[in-house]
Amino acid sequence: xxxxxxxxxxxxxxxxxxxxxxxxxxxxxxxxxxxxxxxxxxxxxxxxxxxxxxxxxxxxxxxxxxxxxxxxxxxxxxxxxxxxxxxxxxxxxxxxxxxxxxxxxxxxxxxxxxxxxxxxxxxxxxxxxxxxxxxxxxxxxxxxxxxxxxxxxxxxxxxxx
Amino acid sequence: xxxxxxxxxxxxxxxxxxxxxxxxxxxxxxxxxxxxxxxxxxxxxxxxxxxxxxxxxxxxxxxxxxxxxxxxxxxxxxxxxxxxxxxxxxxxxxxxxxxxxxxxxxxxxxxxxxxxxxxxxxxxxxxxxxxxxxxxxxxxxxxxxxxxxxxxxxxxxxxxxxxxxxxxxxxxxxxxxxxxxxxxxxxxxxxxxxxxxxxxxxxxxxxxxxxxxxxxxxxxxxxxxxxxxxxxxxxxxxxxxxxxxxxxxxxxxxxxxxxxxxxxxxxxxxxxxxxxxxxxxxxxxxxxxxxxxxxxxxxxxxxxxxxxxxxxxxxxxxxxxxxxxxxxxxxxxxxxxxxxxxxxxxxxxxxxxxxxxxxxxxxxxxxxxxxxxxxxxxxxxxxxxxxxxxxxxxxxxxxxxxxxxxxxxxxxxxxxxxxxxxxxxxxxxxxxxxxxxxxxxxxxxxxxxxxxxxxxxxxxxxxxxxxxxxxxxxxxxxxxxxxxxxxxxxxxxxxxxxxxxxxxxxxxxxxxxxxxxxxxxxxxxxxxxxxxxxxxxxxxxxxxxxxxxxxxxxxxxxxxxx
Numbered sequence: 001x002x003x004x005x006x007x008x009x010x011x012x013x014x015x016x017x018x019x020x021x022x023x024x025x026x027x028x029x030x031x032x033x034x035x036x037x038x039x040x041x042x043x044x045x046x047x048x049x050x051x052x053x054x055x056x057x058x059x060x061x062x063x064x065x066x067x068x069x070x071x072x073x074x075x076x077x078x079x080x081x082x083x084x085x086x087x088x089x090x091x092x093x094x095x096x097x098x099x100x101x102x103x104x105x106x107x108x109x110x111x112x113x114x115x116x117x118x119x120x121x122x123x124x125x126x127x128x129x130x131x132x133x134x135x136x137x138x139x140x141x142x143x144x145x146x147x148x149x150x151x152x153x154x155x156x157x158x159x160x161x
Numbered sequence: 162x163x164x165x166x167x168x169x170x171x172x173x174x175x176x177x178x179x180x181x182x183x184x185x186x187x188x189x190x191x192x193x194x195x196x197x198x199x200x201x202x203x204x205x206x207x208x209x210x211x212x213x214x215x216x217x218x219x220x221x222x223x224x225x226x227x228x229x230x231x232x233x234x235x236x237x238x239x240x241x242x243x244x245x246x247x248x249x250x251x252x253x254x255x256x257x258x259x260x261x262x263x264x265x266x267x268x269x270x271x272x273x274x275x276x277x278x279x280x281x282x283x284x285x286x287x288x289x290x291x292x293x294x295x296x297x298x299x300x301x302x303x304x305x306x307x308x309x310x311x312x313x314x315x316x317x318x319x320x321x322x323x324x325x326x327x328x329x330x331x332x333x334x335x336x337x338x339x340x341x342x343x344x345x346x347x348x349x350x351x352x353x354x355x356x357x358x359x360x361x362x363x364x365x366x367x368x369x370x371x372x373x374x375x376x377x378x379x380x381x382x383x384x385x386x387x388x389x390x391x392x393x394x395x396x397x398x399x400x401x402x403x404x405x406x407x408x409x410x411x412x413x414x415x416x417x418x419x420x421x422x423x424x425x426x427x428x429x430x431x432x433x434x435x436x437x438x439x440x441x442x443x444x445x446x447x448x449x450x451x452x453x454x455x456x457x458x459x460x461x462x463x464x465x466x467x468x469x470x471x472x473x474x475x476x477x478x479x480x481x482x483x484x485x486x487x488x489x490x491x492x493x494x495x496x497x498x499x500x501x502x503x504x505x506x507x508x509x510x511x512x513x514x515x516x517x518x519x520x521x522x523x524x525x526x527x528x529x530x531x532x533x534x535x536x537x538x539x540x541x542x543x544x545x546x547x548x549x550x551x552x553x554x555x556x557x558x559x560x561x562x563x564x565x566x567x568x569x570x571x572x573x574x575x576x577x578x579x580x581x582x583x584x585x586x587x588x589x590x591x592x593x594x595x596x597x598x599x600x601x602x603x604x605x606x607x608x609x610x611x612x613x614x615x616x617x618x619x620x621x622x623x624x625x626x627x628x629x630x631x632x633x634x635x636x637x638x639x640x641x642x643x644x645x646x647x648x649x650x651x652x653x654x655x656x657x658x659x660x661x662x663x664x665x666x667x668x669x670x671x672x673x674x675x676x677x678x679x680x681x682x683x684x685x686x687x688x689x690x691x692x693x694x695x696x697x698x699x700x701x702x703x704x705x706x707x708x709x710x711x712x713x714x715x716x717x718x719x720x721x722x723x
Contacts, residue, residue, distance in 0.1 A: 041374065056360040056373040063362040 001046045007035040011050070021051045025061050029068055038069040073116035074109045076154055079133040080142075082119040085126035090143060094130050095119060097144040101151035114158045172261040177268055189254035189265055190218055198267055201276065201305045203283075203391045204343035205255035208447045209352060215283075215343050217305065218254035219275040221266040223247035251275045276309040284314065286321040286366060287392075288338045296393030298406040302341065321366050329359070330378035332398050332452055333387060340370050340394035346386035353449060353534070354382040370394065381532065384452045388438055399456075400436045409435055412641035413690055415628050416446075416454035417502065417621050419529075420539040421710055422630030423450040424691070427458065427622055427641040434458040434622060434642055442691045444712055445634065451536050458622060461642070465605040467617035468647035479616065479649055483657045486577070486599045486614045494574035495520040496564055498581045499552050501527070501541025503651065504626030505635065506669045508543065509677065510655035511579055512552040517659050520577075523564050524557035525586045528706050537631055537707040546629040548700050549679050556703055560587030568592045575599065577658070579651070580618065582606040601654055618651040619644040625666045626652075627688060629695065631707050636692035637685060 003011075010031055015024045025047065032043050039062055048055040062068045080086075080095040095106065098117045104110035106117055125131045128140035132150070139150060171182040176193050183192045190200045191207065203215035226235040226244040237244040245264050251271060266272060284306060291297045323337035342361060347370075351357040358376045361368050372378055378386070387395045409428040414437070416423035423446035428436045437458055439450035460466075470477045472485045489495075497515040499508060501524050515522045524547055527540035547553045565588055567573045575597045576583065583593060584607035593611040600612035603620050623644035627637045644650075656663040663669045670684045679695050697716075707715055 054357040054373070056358055056376075059373055060360040060362055064364045 001042060003032065003035050007031055015051070022053050022057070024051060025053075025058055029058075029062060033068060038072045041070070072109070074114050075158070076115045077135055078115050078117045079120040079123070080117065081121070081123045081125075081129070081131050081133075083122035083126075086122075086130040089129035091130035093144055094132065094142050094147050097147040098132075098151060101148060101155075112158070114154060172259055172263075174259045174261075174263040174265065176265045183259055185260075186258050189220055189222075189257045189259060192259050193254070193265070193267060200254045200267055201301075201309055202255055203301060203341060204345060206345050206348075206389055206448075208449075209345060209348045209389075211255050212344055212348070213253045213256040215341065216253065216279045217276065217283075219251035219272060219279065220254045220257075221247060221269050221271055222252045222257065223264040223266075225262045225264070273309075276305075277311045280306050280310040281315070283341050284310070285316055286338070287341070288320065290339075293402075294339065294393040295396045295401055295406075296339075296390070300393060301391035323369055327371070328377075328398070329372050329395070330380075330383050333378050333383050334396050334398045334401055335370060336394050336396065337369050339392050341392055342368055342370070343391060345389045345391070346370070346395055349382075349386055349389060350378065350380075353385070354380045356380040356382075359386075381451050381453055381536070382449060382534065384455055385439070385449045388448070397436065404430060404435045410641070412622075412639050413440060414622065414638040414641060415542070415630075415636050416450055416457070416535075417542040417628070418451065418454045418457060418540065419531075419535075419537045420542055420544060420631040420707060421446065421535050421537045421713070422542060422628055422634065422636050422692075423454060423535050424636065425450060425454065429622075429641045432642045434461060440690075444691065445630065445632070445636075446535055446711065449535060449711075451532075451534070453536065460604065461620050461622055463604065466645060466648075467602060467605055467609060467615060468645050469615075470617065470647065471612075471615040473613055479654070479657075482614050482616050483654075486616075486658060489575045489597045489599060489613060490518055492574050492597075494572055496567065496573045496576050497522045498561065498564070498576060498578045498583065498586070499524050499547060500579045500581050501525070501539075501544040501547060501557065503543060503546075503579055504621075504624075504628060504638075505543065505546040505550060505680075506626050506666060506673065507579065507651045507655055508547045508552045509550045509673050510652055510659055510661060510663070510669065512550055513661050513672075514577065514655055514659035515552070518577075521564075521567075522552055523561055524553055525561065525581050526557040526559045526706075528559065531708045531710060533709060534711050537710050537713070539631065539706050542630070543628040545631065545633055545700070546627070546635075548703070549629055549633075549635075549695060550673070550677055556705065562587065564588070565592055568595055571595075577601070578608055578612075579655070581608070583608045584611075599658075601651060603648070616654050617645075617648040618654060619648050623648070624650050624652070625685065627685065630692075631705070631710070631713055633695040633697040633700075634692040635680075635683070635688060635695055637688050637690075 011028055014027045015021055018024050028047050033039055044058040045055045047058045078098055080091055082091050102110040102115050109116050123131050123133055130142050132139045132142045170185045172185050173180055173182050174192055176198055179196055181196050190202055190205055193200045200218050202218040204212055223245040226246045228235055234243045325336050327335040329335045347359045350359045358372050358378055362371050363369055384397055387397045408430050412427045414425045414427045416425050424440040424442040425437050426440045427434055437455045439446055439448055441448045470479055470482045472482050495518040497520045499511040499522055528538055529540050531538035573596060577599045580602040598612040599614040600609045601616045601618050602609055603618055609615050621638055622641045625640050627635050629635050652669055663672060666685050673680050674683060
């Protein structure tokens with residue numbers, strides 16, 4: 001487990017917030033996913049040991065929540081809303097445009113490792129549908145043209161690295 | 162769990178119009194059971210924690226009405242009785258503990274609706290493969306869909322597909338489609354077996370019972386999960402697809418693997434045993450037993466089973482063998498090796514034989530490691546029986562060193578062994594060759610090969626008898642299957658050898674009641690199925706080897722397990 005020092009500090013701190021250690025399972029999973037981008041199997045065992053529970057207890061929690069990832073994702077995480085307003089305003093087309101741009105499918109890591117595209121439920125910006133959340137930035141009224149523009153920007157940034 | 166309570170701890174509840182006094186803290190399912198009202202349930206198990214996730218035990222509940230201001234009872238003018246304020250929504254019976262004045266309805270239209278609704282949801286993704294399911298005939302889902310279901314399906318969609326044959330461990334196979342997610346197995350593994358490897362992963366319709374990747378359900382209590390699984394999801398790999406349960410005869414028996422004496426049921430058909438399951442005894446094994454005890458029946462049909470009476474290695478008949486043995490004894494210098502595996506009756510007759518021969522008696526001790534649950538350190542099921550019957554005065558040792566010394570000194574010429582392998586108990590081949598051995602036993606071993614007289618006897622599944630467990634609880638086992646031809650009941654053989662007139666277990670017990678002070682009031686018939694506690698005080702000073710197990714705390718200082 002190669003966690004950053006600050007993550008480890010946060011983990012030790014957050015455990016003290018709860019009367020029983022096991023309650024810290026969720027916050028620990030969040031911290032580790034933030035740090036590593038996903039939750040490897042080793043992390044489940046690491047958390048279990050840390051909280052003095054069995055790995056199966058952590059495994060249950062990880063699989064219960066779809067937002068915990070057990071596999072690594074691309075460098076950028078593109079989340080396209082598919083709930084009603086966005087679906088009506090062309091969210092599916094936006095998603096397909098992203099897929100075409102990065103030559104990948106939903107839920108997969110693009111071949112160049114740049115992005116993972118996913119459908120998500122309502123991002124609470126129905127007035128500016130369709131919306132896309134890229135990592136932590138909200139992009140509004142993302143039609144196909146804007147999707148292409150955003151994709152180009154991501155590719156350009158990736159080249160600079 | 163209902164504990165015996167003082168009258169002060171009793172509260173009166175009303176179930177379906179019937180008043181009943183039950184101990185405080187009893188839940189509604191157990192309270193209803195006391196008046197023979199069945200509240201269907203899946204996830205609730207009396208020996209496990211309550212989670213309330215199956216929702217099958219929904220009931221209607223109400224409390225007598227009182228005026229909020231004055232606390233005066235509000236009377237119903239129509240009946241002249243106190244009005245009952247019924248809670249408009251159903252409550253779970255398993256998670257509701259009774260309180261004084263509680264009113265419960267288990268048969269109202271709302272309860273009926275609830276049960277039908279819950280059953281319908283449970284059956285949505287259930288494969289209904291009862292014709293090939295091992296649980297059929299003892300399946301709660303099957304029984305309760307007949308009893309409480311709506312009777313027909315409205316489900317037209319596709320059923321979920323899940324893994325059909327996951328090996329959870331060496332003895333347990335999981336059919337995930339049949340699982341109704343009651344979590345009994347998970348709680349058992351965590352709370353009783355202390356091996357928390359099972360859990361539900363994913364969610365909603367995809368929830369799946371699974372082991373943590375890389376781990377297996379391999380503990381020695383894994384098959385209890387199969388017993389408590391209310392449906393056919395967890396099945397015993399050994400019993401799977403072997404036999405329909407309704408063809409099997411159930412015989413009460415005792416687990417002989419250790420001095421815990423777990424109560425069991427032996428399931429047999431046409432002389433063949435198919436499985437052994439635990440029988441509930443709240444003072445001994447609750448509702449559990451070890452996996453190792455369930456395999457014991459396999460030795461019944463093993464290839465090394467003794468079936469022929471032999472005298473000097475030639476086939477013979479029982480009476481000739483008895484005469485031959487008697488001739489050997491007449492030469493003098495006889496010793497008896499009894500057994501902690503014999504029943505109380507056999508040990509009593511072994512004592513009679515030893516008395517008749519004026520012979521010394523030794524027993525062989527078997528000590529393993531206790532698992533603090535249902536396998537104790539003493540692997541002989543009936544050492545205490547030998548103490549109670551007076552066969553031995555002190556605890557046996559693992560090696561027959563005294564006997565070996567006596568043989569070397571030429572004092573012993575003949576040895577009767579009741580099922581004990583003398584070679585394994587420390588006698589050398591040279592020592593065995595020096596003596597004439599009369600061997601009574603079920604299976605071939607070095608002693609039966611060296612013996613002058615071999616009389617095949619019966620296994621615990623083929624005869625009646627009693628055993629005294631570590632708590633000094635005398636418990637009886639009954640004959641489940643007939644013995645193979647050639648094997649004679651040990652009591653008959655021992656009675657003949659000892660010259661005692663006793664032909665069956667009832668007549669042996671007449672003698673026991675007359676001669677053994679601790680058992681004077683007893684007969685085989687009047688020992689209850691859950692056993693009878695004997696007075697342990699005469700033996701309190703003995704250093705028994707057992708450590709703490711379920712429902713047993715050692716009182717005397719524990720001897721070191723060597």
